[in-house]
Amino acid sequence: MPTQRLFERIDSIELQRVSKKYGSRYAVESLELTIEGGELLILIGPSGSGKTTTLRMINRMTEPDSGNILINGQDIMQLDPVRLRRNIGYVIQNIGLFPHMTIGENVGLVPKLEGWDEKRTNGRVRHLLDFVSLPPEQFIKRYPRQLSGGQQQRVGLARALAMDPPLLLMDEPFGALDPILRKQLQKEFLEIKKEIGRTIVFITHDIEEALRLGDRIAIMDNGRLVQVGAPEDLIFDPVNDLVSDIVDSERKFKHMDMLNVKDLMTPLDAKYILDGGMNACEAVEIMKDRDIDIGIVFENGMLAGKVEMINLLKCEDERPFLRDITKPMKVFALRDSVATALSEMKMSREHMAMVMNADTVCGILVSDEVLLKLI
């Protein structure tokens, strides 16, 4: 029987003082965590830290002993577990494709149980297999044992997306793969993530994976939440040794003091450059053409500041000149220390800064890219 959709999109998932005990030991203790709609939240921590229990409580595979879990403000204990789970995609490490079903049957199982007709199910399955880069003609009739580990993992993802769930729970989905394949799948997953734009809670024990994929990272230990924040928060402001151990700041980032902005900047692509004399309406057209969301404004060869697409759209009708609406940008010199530059950017909540040598533009510094280059 078809189940009604519980939520079209996720606004928030709130875990309020959630505890779960196994015997006398707390698997999760008084966990307070809010997951924002649309973000990819990483759960990381030593084994036995409560990550998997936390994940499993979100789709009621495990039920908390105390505390509440709210999705869009609704207590999940009030919802039918089967219905809840059909609205949440789930991917695990050992994949668990059913060996007696073909790839097509595996991906189409829940749609079939939802009462979709064969044609609709088949169309959905083909679309999803395409989406995870498995040509349907080639794969739809095969059995799981005829696929490599990486291919099976893709099918696992396709199955999780079958009902187009707004929330995806992933428990070390790439954990069993060899490092090269893992990198490859992570790269593809980032692309997929951009396209589907849904809320994802993702467990890993690999900090590189966490920094690469996560919008925010929650570090757990002994059933408790130790720290949660954006990657750079954890790197620059670890609350304790465990966090710095996990993000490896001592070892990986200690040489950051010796690095200059010059070493990690990105050359400025000409497409980002806009002239201060053009009006907002013209700028929007140009930026659409060039497929950019942010522009660097110059006037008479001098840096004037930056403009962002969202702000331009707001004032498009008044057609102001760019030179009048630019926002100032931080500017660093080639020899400035990267560590100082990043912490200054973080203070002013900026992701991008200019790098100049006297009056010449040399490049830009993007905080996310810097971190990725460091790991």
Add this chain to the structure above:
Amino acid sequence: MASTALILHATWEHIVLVYSTLLASILIAIPLAIASLYNRQLASVVIYFANLVQAVPSFAVIAIVVPFLGIGFIPALIAIMLRALLPIIKNTYIGLTNVDPALIDYANGIGLSEWQIQRYIRFPNAYPAMFAGIRFSAILANSIAVLTAFIGSGGLGGIIFQGLIGYNAEKLLLGAIPAIFLAMLIDYSFALLEKKLTPAYMKE
């Protein structure tokens, strides 16, 4: 009562037939299983044959024996044995081969002779499987022994066949019920024996 004497006599004939077949089967099956251990070809033939014959209906086995051996006690015994041998051979063979090869290696290493390996390692390991085979064969022999009355072996089946001629329901039950009772008795006694014979380290 004449019928009591009749039943007792038939039961006695039945028991003699079942146990002599079982004894003969054990005496043939176990050496054959050991021989299979040393000859892979023999082993595969024996196991294959065992699996095939298990599928043949008992009545067909009994029938096939008649043109060659005629009727009576001995043909009946041989017909039952054709079926009862196989579970014992198969289980003994499986029990003997299912020994951790490292253990045999070790035994060779400390200088145990072939006979000693059989005596102290392979056989103790094979007991439970062997016993299960013998128990199964005993039930099977009891079952087929009812049927062999049709080729003149006597026993409880004899009363049943008398009952079938002219359909005498009382005679049917007088033959069938003791045979059923005997089957349960055999099963139960073997279960007890198994408990007693199982070495302490194999019990839970």
Add this chain to the structure above:
Amino acid sequence: MKEYFHEILILWNNHMLTMRTIEHLKMFSIALIISVIIGVGVGVLIYSQPKMASPVLNFLNILETIPDLALLVILLPLLRLGTGPTIAASVIYSILPIARNTYTGLKGVDGKYIYVAEAIGLSPRDILLNVRIPMSLPLIAGGIRIALVFTMGVVTLGGLVAAGGLGTVLQNGIQLYEKDAILLAGLWTGILAVILDLGAGWIEKELYKRYDTWHPQR
């Protein structure tokens, strides 16, 4: 050689072996189909009521020790002579292997598949129908194969209680001491049973292969 085949053909026709074989297979099929329905049903039942599993299996085990002819004969007062008691006795023997294998199969499905099935939102009923039963098929097939052998054995006995089939030819042959007829019917019955068993074995093996879990059972 040609003469020899000719003689066999005459013998075959004299004893109406084609008709007897059809009778035999008809009884066999009916008995096996009923056994599968009841056996799988009992297997699913004791799986869903685990408390019943042990007593039910023990009881069926006791039935299994009863000599087949004795079982057939005590059904006669209830069901009269003919195919009725033959099919009933076959079914009584065949429930155990099918029910036991079904039960073992349903219980033995790897927990990781059940976990995933729950996690993607399958209800207990969905899991039984879409995961547990299909994944137990190789084992259930193994049980049906054992039942097939039992059924063949009991159906052959049917000749003794006027049920027709190949047992009738064996019975007449032995009573009239017609050696050639006994041999032909005996071998033919044996070959038929072996062929059916091999066929079932092949199906069983294919099912295991399909699930990539082929390990010889017997």
